[in-house]
Amino acid sequence: KAGVTQTPRYLIKTRGQQVTLSCSPISGHRSVSWYQQTPGQGLQFLFEYFSETQRNKGNFPGRFSGRQFSNSRSEMNVSTLELGDSALYLCASSLSGGYNEQFFGPGTRLTVL
Amino acid sequence: AQSVTQLDSQVPVFEEAPVELRCNYSSSVSVYLFWYVQYPNQGLQLLLKYLSGSTLVKGINGFEAEFNKSQTSFHLRKPSVHISDTAEYFCAVCAGTSYDKVIFGPGTSLSVIP
Numbered sequence: 766k767a768g769v770t771q772t773p774r775y776l777i778k779t780r781g782q783q784v785t786l787s788c789s790p791i792s793g794h795r796s797v798s799w800y801q802q803t804p805g806q807g808l809q810f811l812f813e814y815f816s817e818t819q820r821n822k823g824n825f826p827g828r829f830s831g832r833q834f835s836n837s838r839s840e841m842n843v844s845t846l847e848l849g850d851s852a853l854y855l856c857a858s859s860l861s862g863g864y865n866e867q868f869f870g871p872g873t874r875l876t877v878l
Numbered sequence: 879a880q881s882v883t884q885l886d887s888q889v890p891v892f893e894e895a896p897v898e899l900r901c902n903y904s905s906s907v908s909v910y911l912f913w914y915v916q917y918p919n920q921g922l923q924l925l926l927k928y929l930s931g932s933t934l935v936k937g938i939n940g941f942e943a944e945f946n947k948s949q950t951s952f953h954l955r956k957p958s959v960h961i962s963d964t965a966e967y968f969c970a971v972c973a974g975t976s977y978d979k980v981i982f983g984p985g986t987s988l989s990v991i992p
Contacts (some may be wrong), residue, residue, distance in 0.1 A: 769921070798977050808922075808968065808982035821978035855921050863975050869921025 767791065769858050769870035777876045783844040786873045790837050790858030796820075797839040798867065799831060802853040811854075814839055815862055843875075851877045880905040880973050882983035890989045891959055899954040899986045901943075901969030911952040912970040912980075913943055922968065928952065939963070964990045 770789045778784050790797050798821075799811040810823040814833035831841045837858070843850055853874050857867040883902045891897045903909060910929050914922040926937025933945040943954045952969060969983040 807984050810978050810980060813977050821976050823978055857921070857977075862977065866924050866927075867922075867977070869923065871919065871921050 769856060769868050771854075771856050771870040771873050773873060774871065775874045775876075777878065778846050779878050780846055780848060782846050783842065784846060784875060786841045786843075786854055786856075786875075788839045788841070788856030788858075788870060790839070790856075791868055794858035794860055794868070795837055796859045796862040796865070797833055797837060798857045798859075799839070799841050800855040800857065801825075802855055802872070803851070808855075811841070813862060820862065846877045848877050851875060880909060880971050880981050882969055882971050882981050884967075884969055884983040884986045886986050887984065888987045888989065890991055892991050893961055894958050896957050897955065897959050897963075897988065899967050899969075899988065901952045901954065901983060903950050903952065903969075903971045905950075905971065905973055907973050909971045909973050911943075911945060912972070913937065913941070913952070913954050914968045914970060914982075915939075916966040916968065916985075918965070925954070925967075959988075959990050961990050961992060964988060 772787045796815045798813040802808050813821040817833045828844045833839045853872045855872045857869045859865040859867045881904050885900045912927045913925040916922050926935045928935045928945045936942045941956050966985045968985050972980045
């Protein structure tokens with residue numbers, strides 16, 4: 766069974782631009798969560814989507830948004846990029862959320878110049 | 879609110895030696911506890927979890943952890959490490975039933991020396 770895939774693996778953007786990251790979950794998984802990982806703040810939860818609906822949301826500004834498609838694939842968008850948005854963005858999928866094990870993708874490394 | 883402390887940011891250990899990675903948490907309610915491992919250029923992988931029951935939890939790759947409620951700790955141990963165990967290890971606590979309630983620790987970098 767294929768794992769969680771994220772594209773692209775690396776991105777370089779400049780301040781003020783916007784970016785879209787993509788995540789394909791494991792087949793059959795309906796829950797997709799996004800996390801931001803930085804050296805200073807560590808791992809922080811962004812949001813979770815389940816059956817095309819945002820189910821939970823972390824404490825991030827509205828510049829961070831996401832969506833989920835009918836095939837469970839998910840995208841995350843960051844508008845008006847700031848230097849502080851440079852991070853590793855991780856996507857994780859699970860069967861249905863809750864205490865079901867999450868399987869993480871390798872992440873997208875975003876650098877904002 | 880919950881918080882997680884991993885006292886050691888870096889732990890060097892010789893191959894085949896035992897290792898303990900420390901995790902302490904604070905919470906006013908009952909929590910569930912997890913350990914994750916992150917290899918270079920990869921995402922996180924669940925090593926083990928404590929939801930209820932026996933306080934000694936066995937995970938993958940020969941790791942185990944013990945939940946100590948009185949000391950609010952969940953230390954990770956392995957009796958004999960291998961070079962391939964070199965990675966970042968994260969302790970996490972969850973006070974609810976959804977991922978937004980999961981708080982991750984800052985991580986411990988384990989370096990296994992040949």
